[in-house]
Amino acid sequence: MRQFHVLLLLLFSSSLLHAQPVRIGVSETILSLPLFVAQSEGLFAKRGVDVTLVKCVGGNRCMKNMLAGQTDLATATELPVVFNSFERADFAILTSFVSTSNDVKVLARKKANVSQAQELRNKKLGYIKGTASQYVLDLVLVYSGVDPSTVTPIAITPETALQALAKAEVDALCIWEPFASKIQKELVSEVNLVPAPRLYTETFNLIATKPVIKTRPRDLELILLALKDSTEFINQNPDKAKTLLAQRFDIPMAIVNSIFNDYRFKLSLNRSLPRTMEGQARWAMREGHVDSALTQPNYNSYVYPRLLKKADPGAVSLP
Known part of the structure; x- marks a missing residue:
């Protein structure tokens, strides 16, 4: 029993x-x-x-x-x-x-004079570690002829991305939607979308x-x-x-x-x-x-x- x-x-x-x-x-x-x-x-x-x-x-x-x-x-x-x-x-x-192939985008401060990927050289670049953001940023740099060793990578989080650009802590960053669109909506004329080939x-x-x-x-x-x-x-x-x-x-x-x-x-x-x-x-x-x-x-x-x-x-x- x-x-x-x-x-x-x-x-x-x-x-x-x-x-x-x-x-x-x-x-x-x-x-x-x-x-x-x-x-x-x-x-x-x-x-x-x-x-x-x-x-x-x-x-x-x-x-x-x-x-x-x-x-x-x-x-x-x-x-x-x-x-x-x-x-x-x-x-x-x-x-x-x-x-x-177009979810992760590169945004740059206009004052950083980055209008194309080749101009990312010698810039401070924000990325989210261990994600597609990190991978796409490397792909864009290499494809555009920018040696990754010539940039300063700065690990950020999705929540701090807007602040990082607004306060010039980074010159540009790589981030996915909807964060990319929300940053553009918030900062309007202060940032621009950097054209990048769809490599991934x-x-x-x-x-x-x-x-x-x-x-x-x-x-x-x-x-x-x-x-x-x-x-x-x-x-x-x-x-x-x-x-x-x-x-x-x-x-x-x-x-x-x-x-x-x-x-x-x-x-x-x-x-x-x-x-x-x-x-x-x-x-x-x-x-x-x-x-x-x-x-x-x-x-x-x-x-x-x-x-x-x-x-x-x-x-x-x-x-």
Whole structure:
């Protein structure tokens, strides 16, 4: 009888565990629009999964929170995945849900006399460490013929970017939307957008720890189905999606209209994703952002396509 009661207790405890909401760390960025839409339109509930969205500023922080156990999943570009991959292997990308080549932008103070990328030489440049901001800035410098050793890199945060430019703590900086547009809105004639080639197509990804993948596969599959519904909603109802963005980030609709088509909302896991991360890992090692003596990880093991194959088979081109 005692063994029977213990078994009941274990089953009850297990059911309580799985009844808990799935906590997703959601970066406060336009790239997270499918999560915002899924929440506002009740798409998670329609699929029968309880989700709590936990705000974080930047995918690197979302990843940090997830790996610390504060959330079950995270949203981030590939860069936080790459940087963390040199230290641990207990997480994987479940799906990409948006791609863009024009989310991260370079802004400069007009008084710094920077109107083109070649003029970034010998300037103080702000970047957000461990993110696409750092990667894109390096790409822009090298492509424009500017030796990175000739600039002064200054690590900033998204929250301090506006102040850094306004107070001339940096001459220019590299940052993603909606921070780029909000800085331009706030500083108006004091800053200008530096034209830069579109050298990098970033993806924004849903990432889970492997223990969560093991213990809650059905919940994760339902979340992927809800995100599929959400991306379809965005593509079929762009005006409603734009209104949500404008309201959430306090951006004028004119700005939303000007940047909205830079984003392609669609679930995917393509062969190019691990190859992109391999290139970023080589960059990180070559530039000394991680120890060059470390072994480069196999990024195929950081992608978990099984659940997406169930939720949206046509979105997967990985084995």
